[in-house]
Amino acid sequence: MLGVKKYINRDLSWVEFNRRVLEEAEDVSTPLLERFSFLSIVSSNLDEFVSVRVAGLQEQRKVGYSNTDFTGYTPQGLIKRLTKRTLRIVRQQYKVYRELLRQISKEGVLISSFRDLNDEQKQLMKDYFLDIIFPVLTPMAVDVSRPFPLVHSKELYLAVVLQPEGIAEDAIEKRVCAIVQVPSILPRAVQVPGRKNVRRMTYVLLEEIIKEHISLLFSGYTLEVVHAFRVTRNSDLTLNEEGADDLLQEIEKELRRRRRGLPVRLEVEKNIHPHALELLKEELEMQEDDDLVEIDGPLDLTFLSRFANSLPGFEHLRYPKIEPVYPQEFEEADDMLSVVREKDVLVYHPYESFEVVNDFITEAASDPDVLAIKMTMYRVNANSVLIRALTGAAESGKQVTVVVELKARFDEERNIAWARQLENAGCHVVYGLVGLKTHAKITLVVRRESGSLRRYVHVGTGNYNENTARLYTDVGIFTCDPDIGADASALFNEMTGYSTPHDWRMFxxxxxxxxxxxxxxxxxxxxxxxxxxxxxxxxxxxxxxxxxxxxxxxxxxxxxxxxxxxxxxxxxxxxxxxxxxxxxxxxxxxxxxxxxxxxxxxxxxxxxxxxxxxxxxxxxxxxxxxxxxxxxxxxxxxxxxxxxxxxxxxxxxxxxxxxxxxxxxxxxxxxxxxxxxxxxxxxxxxxxxxx
CATH class of the missing domain: 3.30.870.10 (Endonuclease Chain A)
Structure with missing residues (x-):
């Protein structure tokens, strides 16, 4: 086919994937509140893409790397193409957002601008500001004695342009600027208390409430303008694994550095004040035009998913519920291991409940004939049943080995916490192999039976995370096949010890x-x-x-x-x-x-x-x-x-x-x-x- 390259570029293909996510938000057959959630996913996807993939391309551009990849793109050419396509997606995303606001208003839910509230509502929001918001705000002046503060990645901020009271409005040289972080600990969409028996629910965005009352933070100054901005920093870790004395400490050090990663993208409100924009670009060293994104609407739509999911009722605006069922093979069994001894069992999440995995490990942890449990851990949910089961097993004297992948991107801090908790309980915790991420999903249970040992194995395609198991489609297999069991033992020996690559029977x-x-x-x-x-x-x-x-x-x-x-x-x-x-x-x-x-x-x-x-x-x-x-x-x-x-x-x-x-x-x-x-x-x- 003439004019067609042999390969599609990876990053351009990713942009097309995010476009398909946006199409789900556009699709009128998608329930309305789910359309809000898809808009949120578009934003969170783009955040991660910019902080990792675009950040890497920008680093290549800065050092003058100009080789083409196997799809024919240089970093410079690819950045231009990506910028054009992602901006097109963002513009369409906000067009959809405005349409969804119109649609949800017909259902009695309104995300209002502050100026459209009535006097009573404005007073209620002022009370909320004084009682809840004001105490947690910290105005940060920018001048000779107070340098530009550290702006955290993907957090929402307000740039405030002020003039001392009594100074003529055109005295530009007296103009000053301050930064205020919009507290992420508070709900982004704040419900305005309404009259009883009135079905309409009105919300105002947190930054609008702050903007309206921000002059209370700056006595002696006249507010000229206030605009929102947001910075995305390079979030990829650069680890010297071979030179590290302690991988856990090295990752903790890199996580601290991530907070100061180089800025990759600056998002600003449309028509931001030129003085504020120049200050931001100078202090953040944003020199390229494609690093700046002007947004016609509220910055950071990732809040929409939480907002949509928190609305009470409105089940007709959500997907019909599909409750995961407990796998039929285990439903009537007295114990799971007896079922697996008889036959292999396939489970498919989220249609079949992840509880079956929790139960498998919990049962093994409490079984007096189980001698050892070994498993890999990449991303685990908070309050994990599995963590409790493993710590209990170790405390009861079982050999428990957990290969924790500390380098699971954006889950590093959580995995460090799990590693320490497991170690304190007596588990053997291994951080994987130098230079490699451990992404395999496998659990091995070794049990004493009739004078010999039998190995039970769970192999899956997804993480041991009961939250994502409700949102992701993944398969898993339970088996006590001797060859698979032997390979599982060899795999753990290779990950935890110095074993040479194994002559695999099945794996x-x-x-x-x-x-x-x-x-x-x-x-x-x-x-x-x-x-x-x-x-x-x-x-x-x-x-x-x-x-x-x-x-x-x-x-x-x-x-x-x-x-x-x-x-x-x-x-x-x-x-x-x-x-x-x-x-x-x-x-x-x-x-x-x-x-x-x-x-x-x-x-x-x-x-x-x-x-x-x-x-x-x-x-x-x-x-x-x-x-x-x-x-x-x-x-x-x-x-x-x-x-x-x-x-x-x-x-x-x-x-x-x-x-x-x-x-x-x-x-x-x-x-x-x-x-x-x-x-x-x-x-x-x-x-x-x-x-």
Whole structure:
């Protein structure tokens, strides 16, 4: 196809993913309060993208790095393209925001400007300011004796321009500036008390209340203008792991440095005062035009999700509830381990409850015949049942080993706290391998039975986090297969000790063996296609950006292998290009849940093999992380996962198909409407139990 590059740029592909999230906020068929939540996700996604990916590109630009990546972009050229596309998304986001405000007002919920309140409401808000807000505000003057304060990343601030009282308004040289942080500890949307029996609910944004009364902080000065601003800093950690005496202390040191990371983006209110803008740009050293974003509306829409979820009632404006069910295989059992001794069990969250994982580890922790529990921990929720179970197990004398990944981005502080709590309880805590993140999701339970030991294993595609397990789609398998158990023991020995890479029986483990294993699977499908045998690959993942993996898939396509890819986010592969990728189809599903499972199925000449994994097909996952690929050995479970994948593939409501020129177009066909995330809520539809 003329004029089409072989690869799609990773960062531009991410922008297109965030555009698909924005489309869910635009979609009138999405319940109204859920549309607010999608707008919030667009903002939080963009925050992380800017603080990590854009920050890295800016660093390359500063040092004059001008080489092109494998998609043909230099850092300088890519930043310009990204700026243009992200600004377009932000403008559309605020257009949608204004429309959603109109829609929610019809339901009796109003986010009002302060000036539109009546006198009684204004007085109530003044009382709220004096009683609740004023005591926590800290005005920070900027002058010769008081230098510009540290502005925290992604926090909301007000830039206040003042003049001493009695000075002529045009005495520019007497103008001064101060900074006030909008306290994030208070609700961003403040409800205005209303009259009894009046159904309308009115809210005012916190910064508007502060703006209206901010002169009370500056006696002796006349307020000229006040505008909001927000800074995003470089949040990527730079660790010297090999030179560190203590990794935990090194990460704590880097977290302190993160607060002072170089500014990457400055967001300001539209029509901000030139004096305030110049001060901000000078003090934050924002020299490039693409570092500045002018916003026509309230800065930082991440508050919308909490706002929408906190509104009482309004169930008709939310998705219908889908309560996770407890897996049928364990429902009637006296103990879980006896079930796993009989057969492997597949669970699919959020349709099946994460309580089953909590119960598995809690039961093992209290079982007197369990000798050891070992597990990996990447992102864990607050008040985790698992943490309590592990600490209890250690205190009762069991050998408890936890591989805590301290470098899980933006969860570092929480993971440090868990590590210390576990260590204090007597657990053996390991921080992973130098230079690698531990991203594998696995738990091993060793139990004494009839004079010998039996190993029970849980392998999953998602984190051990019961909160995200309600929001993300992930699969997990419970098994006591001896070969998988042996591999699990070897994996933990490798992560905690000095074991050399293992000769795996079942697993493939990154950074050494996972990519070669995937290549072997694809090569076998290529050979089968050339022999005229069934040859197909179905792969579901979050992201696909590794060049050599893409090239291998291109090779398979050219050999006649039929390839179906379900890639939620970044995809650098360009499907449907004649003589390159005409046998490859790529879809992305963006819906109420975050698609997070990693599943690979190959035809294997007609016998079908299925694997689950913790790894996306990205360079970082394949080369710089401890990742795990595990086969699904039970024939019935393989069929269940194939059913699940095929339902995804047939989605013609929320699926978008990636076209050769890089655009994602909603899937439309003559089939009956199929919305895969809603269809999969009917567990009997895909999870066929064996006789």
């Amino acid at each position: 493939a483990v990154a950074p050494v063996g996972l990519k070669p294993m995937l290549f072997d699977l694809i090569d076998r499908e290529i050979a089968n296609a050339r022999k005229g045998l069934p040859a197909q690959i179905i792969a579901k993942m979050n992201s696909l950006s590794n060049k050599s993996m893409i090239d291998k898939l291109y090779e398979a396509s050219q050999a006649g292998v039929k390839i179906e890819l379900i890639v939620r986010g970044v995809c650098c592969l360009r499907p449907g290009v004649p003589e390159l990728s005409e046998n490859i189809r790529v879809i992305s599903i963006v819906d109420r849940y975050l698609e997070h499972a990693r599943i690979i199925a190959v035809a294997a000449g007609g016998t079908d093999e299925v694997y689950i994994s913790s790894a996306d097909w990205m360079t970082r996952n394949l080369n710089r992380r401890v990742e795990l690929l595990c086969p699904v050995n039970d024939i019935q479970l393989r069929k269940n996962l194939l059913n699940l994948l095929n339902i995804n593939i047939r989605d013609n409501v929320k699926a978008r198909e990636l076209h050769p020129r890089g655009a994602y177009i909603r899937v439309t066909n003559e089939d009956a409407p199929l919305r895969s995330q809603f269809a999969l809520a009917d567990i009997d539809l895909w999870k066929l139990t064996s006789n």
